[in-house]
Each structure stands twice: as structure tokens, then as C-alpha cells.
Amino acid sequence: MLSALDGSFVPMPQVIDMAIMLACALEPLKAWRYAIAAVVGSTAGVMAVYGIARGGRIATKRGGKRMAWAEEFLQRRGALALFISALMPPPFPFKVVILAAGFLKVPARSMLIGVGLGRTVRFGAEATLAALYGRTIIAIVKERAGLASLVLASMILIIAIAYYAWQKKTFAEG
Numbered sequence: 656m657l658s659a660l661d662g663s664f665v666p667m668p669q670v671i672d673m674a675i676m677l678a679c680a681l682e683p684l685k686a687w688r689y690a691i692a693a694v695v696g697s698t699a700g701v702m703a704v705y706g707i708a709r710g711g712r713i714a715t716k717r718g719g720k721r722m723a724w725a726e727e728f729l730q731r732r733g734a735l736a737l738f739i740s741a742l743m744p745p746p747f748p749f750k751v752v753i754l755a756a757g758f759l760k761v762p763a764r765s766m767l768i769g770v771g772l773g774r775t776v777r778f779g780a781e782a783t784l785a786a787l788y789g790r791t792i793i794a795i796v797k798e799r800a801g802l803a804s805l806v807l808a809s810m811i812l813i814i815a816i817a818y819y820a821w822q823k824k825t826f827a828e829g
Contacts, residue, residue, distance in 0.1 A: 658696030669745055671697065672781055679782045680789020690782035694774045701741075701753055701770050708757025720826050726755045734769040737761070741773020746818050 658671045675693050679686040729736050729752065740752040756766060796803040
């Protein structure tokens with residue numbers, strides 16, 4: 656249910672990823688169930704956004720440079736663009752790509768295949784890694800909470816800087 660909301664218009668950056676990893680770390684034997692539920696829910700939410708966007712450009716008029724970039728990206732790369740976009744974690748503008756795909760009337764079958772496969776790879780990898788290494792990671796974090804917080808903050812800072820550089824480069828080219 657959460658993944659369907661996240662896939663639709665209710666943004667919950669990384670909530671689903673964290674929920675999958677925590678659930679799989681605590682119950683490794685059910686990892687595949689959690690991954691499948693996240694894929695189905697997320698894909699259903701994405702298809703709802705796509706369906707609304709197919710109705711017209713109303714939802715995409717305020718997209719500006721991001722929408723122009725997404726439209727050009729989809730026209731050049733098609734289903735591969737949807738697959739790659741579905742793999743990307745936040746803050747990648749995934750919803751913008753989905754809105755553009757709806758507006759451009761990308762076939763629903765391509766949407767289902769691209770997004771479904773991308774989400775399967777992403778959530779499947781998260782579930783597998785969490786099932787295999789989750790308990791160890793939880794124990795290390797509990798043991799070294801201060802160091803873990805510093806590492807996490809550093810990773811967030813590095814990702815933010817990389818995202819900023821990517822945005823600057825992407826929009827400078829457009």
C-alpha cells in the first residue's frame with residue numbers, strides 16, 4: 656500500500672526502500688515477498704500517474720526545464736529510459752519522467768515492462784542485500800551509532816553534492 660502511494664502523487668522519498676530493507680533484515684526468509692509487494696504497489700501507483708498524464712498536458716505544464724529534459728530523454732531512449740528511471744533512487748525526478756511518458760503517450764505495455772523490470776531489479780537487490788547482510792549491519796550500527804551517523808551524514812552530503820552537479824550539468828546542456 657505504501658509503495659502504491661509512493662509511486663503515485665504522494666511523495667515518500669526512500670521510505671519504501673528503507674521499509675523493504677528493514678523488513679528483510681528482520682525477516683530474511685520473507686524478503687522475496689516484501690520485494691514483490693513493493694514492485695506491484697509501486698508499479699500500480701506509477702501507472703495511475705501515467706494514466707492521468709495521458710489525458711493531457713494539464714499535469715505537466717509547470718514542469719519547465721525538468722519536463723523538457725524528461726520529454727527529450729524519453730524520445731531518445733524510450734523503454735530503456737523508463738527502466739533506468741525506475742532504478743534510480745530519490746532525488747532523481749522519476750515522477751517527471753512518468754508524467755512526460757504519459758503526455759507523450761508511451762505505450763502502456765512499455766510503461767509496465769520498463770517500470771516493472773526497473774523496480775524489480777531495484778527492490779529485489781535491496782531485499783536480497785538486506786536479507787543477507789541486514790542483521791550484521793543492524794548490529795554494527797547499534798554498536799557504533801556515532802560513527803554510523805557520521806557515515807550516513809557524509810553519504811547524504813556526497814549524494815546531495817553529486818545531485819547538484821548533475822542538475823547543473825543537465826540543465827546547462829538544455
